[in-house]
Amino acid sequence: MNKSNTNKIFIGVSWPYASGKIHLGHLAGQNITCDVFARYHRLKGNEVLMVSGSDSHGTPILFKAQELGIEPEKLAQQSHKEIKETFKKLSLIYENYTSTTTENHKEVTQNIFLVLKELRYLYPKKSKQFFDEKVGKFLPDRYVRGTCPNCGEPNARGDECPTCGAFLKPTDLINPYSTLSDTKPVLKETEHFYLDLKKLEKPLSEWIDKQGIHWRKWVREFSKGWINEGLEPREVTRDMKFGIAVPVQGWEDKVIYVWMEAVIGYLSASIEWAQKSGDSSKWENFWKDPDCKHYYFIAGGNVPFHTIIWPGQLIAYNEKYMNDSLWEKYKLPGESKKEKLNLPYDIPANKMLLYKGKKMSKSDNTGMSADSLLEKYSPDLIRFFFVRNSPENHDREFEWSDFIDCNNNELVANIGNFINRTLTFVNTKFNNTVPKGSLENNVQKEIEKEFNKIGEYIEKCEFVKASEELLHLGDFANKYFNDKAPWVSFKENIKDCENTIFNSIQLVNALRILLKPFTPNSSEKLKVMLNIQDEYDQNIDLEKNGKVSKIQDNWKFTQIDSGTHLNTPEILFEKI
RNA sequence: CGCGGGGUAGAGCAGUGGCAGCUCGUCAGGCUCAUAACCUGAAGGACGUUGGUUCGAAUCCAACCCCCGCAACCA
Numbered sequence: 001m002n003k004s005n006t007n008k009i010f011i012g013v014s015w016p017y018a019s020g021k022i023h024l025g026h027l028a029g030q031n032i033t034c035d036v037f038a039r040y041h042r043l044k045g046n047e048v049l050m051v052s053g054s055d056s057h058g059t060p061i062l063f064k065a066q067e068l069g070i071e072p073e074k075l076a077q078q079s080h081k082e083i084k085e086t087f088k089k090l091s092l093i094y095e096n097y098t099s100t101t102t103e104n105h106k107e108v109t110q111n112i113f114l115v116l117k118e119l120r121y122l123y124p125k126k127s128k129q130f131f132d133e134k135v136g137k138f139l140p141d142r143y144v145r146g147t148c149p150n151c152g153e154p155n156a157r158g159d160e161c162p163t164c165g166a167f168l169k170p171t172d173l174i175n176p177y178s179t180l181s182d183t184k185p186v187l188k189e190t191e192h193f194y195l196d197l198k199k200l201e202k203p204l205s206e207w208i209d210k211q212g213i214h215w216r217k218w219v220r221e222f223s224k225g226w227i228n229e230g231l232e233p234r235e236v237t238r239d240m241k242f243g244i245a246v247p248v249q250g251w252e253d254k255v256i257y258v259w260m261e262a263v264i265g266y267l268s269a270s271i272e273w274a275q276k277s278g279d280s281s282k283w284e285n286f287w288k289d290p291d292c293k294h295y296y297f298i299a300g301g302n303v304p305f306h307t308i309i310w311p312g313q314l315i316a317y318n319e320k321y322m323n324d325s326l327w328e329k330y331k332l333p334g335e336s337k338k339e340k341l342n343l344p345y346d347i348p349a350n351k352m353l354l355y356k357g358k359k360m361s362k363s364d365n366t367g368m369s370a371d372s373l374l375e376k377y378s379p380d381l382i383r384f385f386f387v388r389n390s391p392e393n394h395d396r397e398f399e400w401s402d403f404i405d406c407n408n409n410e411l412v413a414n415i416g417n418f419i420n421r422t423l424t425f426v427n428t429k430f431n432n433t434v435p436k437g438s439l440e441n442n443v444q445k446e447i448e449k450e451f452n453k454i455g456e457y458i459e460k461c462e463f464v465k466a467s468e469e470l471l472h473l474g475d476f477a478n479k480y481f482n483d484k485a486p487w488v489s490f491k492e493n494i495k496d497c498e499n500t501i502f503n504s505i506q507l508v509n510a511l512r513i514l515l516k517p518f519t520p521n522s523s524e525k526l527k528v529m530l531n532i533q534d535e536y537d538q539n540i541d542l543e544k545n546g547k548v549s550k551i552q553d554n555w556k557f558t559q560i561d562s563g564t565h566l567n568t569p570e571i572l573f574e575k576i
Numbered sequence: 577c578g579c580g581g582g583g584u585a586g587a588g589c590a591g592u593g594g595c596a597g598c599u600c601g602u603c604a605g606g607c608u609c610a611u612a613a614c615c616u617g618a619a620g621g622a623c624g625u626u627g628g629u630u631c632g633a634a635u636c637c638a639a640c641c642c643c644c645g646c647a648a649c650c651a
Contacts, residue, residue: 014651016651017649017650017651022651023651024651025650025651026651027651028651029651030651031651055649058649059649060649060650140648140649141647141648217581218580218581218582218645221579221580221581222579222580222581222645222646223580224580225579225580225581225646226579226580226646226647228579229578229579232647234647234648257648257649258648258649259648259649262649298651299650299651300645300651301645301646301648301649301650301651302648302649302650302651304646304647304648305648305649349651350651351581351644351645352644352645352651353651354644388588388599389588393581393582393589394581394582394588394589394644395581395582395643395644395645396588397588399587399588401587401601402587402588402600405587405600405601406600408611409599409600409601410599410600412611412613413611413613413614414614416611417610417611417613417614418610418614419610420610420611420613421609421610421611421613421614422609422610423610424609424610425609425610428609429609464589464590464599465590468590468598468599471599472598472599478613478614478615479614479615481609481610481614482607482608482609482614482615483615485607485608485609486609487608487609487610488609490609571611572611573611574611575611
């Protein structure tokens with residue numbers, strides 16, 4: 001393939017919190033569609049860098065670890081390992097899946113912190129915050145409760161009243177108490193760094209106006225709404241030791257707040273990937289080439305971090321490249337080009353997956369972990385289901401009947417059945433050898449149409465529609481088979497029958513290729529059944545060797561020759 | 577309170593001015609190569625409510641009702 005046709009795609013996937021297992025919300029939110037997107041682009045012959053990792057710092061891990069009586073580092077490490085295993089079982093391939101505990105991440109985070117500080121986007125300010133004397137900790141807003149001054153609700157949270165919806169500060173509460181010890185917290189003075197979002201308001205607003213055109217409507221409107229309400233400076237440090245230390249003298253006892261730190265992981269994981277690959281500057285190909293599009297796969301709740309805070313950090317940091325002394329003083333690992341970092345291109349965020357009308361959370365319903373689903377069902381079914389039912393624009397209820405219907409009516413009855421009836425026919429009537437024939441015009445047209453449509457939908461991050469098109473091709477194929485009635489022509493007009501089966505085989509092969517991003521394991525099985533040799537696939541390469549050795553466009557239809565001897569057909573999708 | 581999103585067939589959703597659509601389910605008939613599948617057809621809708629603009633509104637405007645998010649670390 002001609003190099004000039006190759007596009008670069010950077011994919012950042014929301015970092016799962018290392019305090020427990022992956023649950024269905026993660027799958028519905030971002031972890032399946034990102035892989036479909038990445039696999040498609042690799043297949044298409046584009047250079048892909050998809051990174052993510054476990055968000056291994058923060059108060060909830062600390063508290064959960066205390067509860068379990070283990071060190072927070074240990075809990076994070078354990079969770080990280082579990083998460084990685086779950087992702088592997090789901091056939092998710094990342095160019096780099098790491099964690100926020102690496103030295104590299106610390107270095108990059110502190111580098112960004114210091115540059116933003118020098119550029120005066122970060123400044124220190126003193127304030128009084130609630131402190132739980134019994135536990136010996138400053139309290140995050142939501143760990144302080146008390147009576148709402150607005151409506152009198154006795155258990156209002158320090159950030160928001162659940163009854164009247166008023167936004168609160170912990171100090172607004174009447175009779176505040178700490179949820180950690182049920183004691184009355186005291187106000188204590190502390191000093192923190194703040195990110196001056198106010199200064200970033202204008203450039204962010206302009207950026208969203210320009211860039212947000214192709215975002216999902218709700219993502220764009222939500223982000224604009226945030227900005228229109230006015231951005232306030234935000235605290236970026238915390239009074240604790242678990243995390244990345246603030247790299248400033250006298251601040252050794254404080255760490256950088258995870259919301260600022262975790263998003264930096266997208267950059268640090270790319271840098272780590274470059275180092276692992278043996279060319280420590282390679283990340284710049286993705287971060288400094290203005291033609292490289294950056295996609296962030298996240299779930300609803302994280303939108304502001306990815307449309308405001310992370311781009312804000314990048315806009316601010318990019319001033320480094322216009323300042324010679326900062327450029328000399330604060331180089332990122334492997335950094336060689338004095339060029340700006342890319343901002344997000346698209347943020348295809350998903351809404352929430354609800355279970356019994358409620359948001360899924362890590363604390364309840366362990367039965368809804370991804371692992372529990374994987375024990376019973378194939379990764380391909382799980383992948384297909386969460387693409388078909390991706391909550392792209394609305395919250396969505398998880399229903400078991402939908403899950404079963406998706407398998408039995410769509411994968412099995414539509415696509416699986418067509419493949420099975422065709423392969424069985426070849427096996428029983430033609431000694432498992434592809435008969436003579438030529439590709440019919442309408443079949444070819446339909447196949448090409450679907451390659452285009454599905455490709456376009458995936459590129460636009462419209463995964464529900466893309467998967468719907470797969471079913472359309474399945475419908476077409478089943479109808480074709482039925483209309484041609486090869487079981488009749490087998491007795492009356494063998495030439496006709498051969499041609500029909502030849503064309504059906506081509507449809508099976510088209511489906512196999514089109515299914516690759518969605519159900520890669522089934523496509524592999526089909527590849528064996530169809531006895532296809534020497535087909536190059538970046539995805540497989542990456543999965544087996546961790547590296548891509550060759551780039552070529554494989555998102556296209558290829559014909560299977562007459563006379564090809566097939567392997568014994570097997571059921572591809574099992575009914576449940 | 578405010579901001580944002582949403583309210584379209586039994587379910588899930590598409591549809592931004594021109595006879596109301598898709599996937600699944602339901603019912604009837606057909607077919608039989610196939611995982612009792614597949615094909616054809618049908619039923620099923622005051623497009624949240626009320627008013628307005630227009631030759632014409634699910635679509636534009638106004639008011640209202642209901643559901644879901646919303647300052648963190650929760651996908």
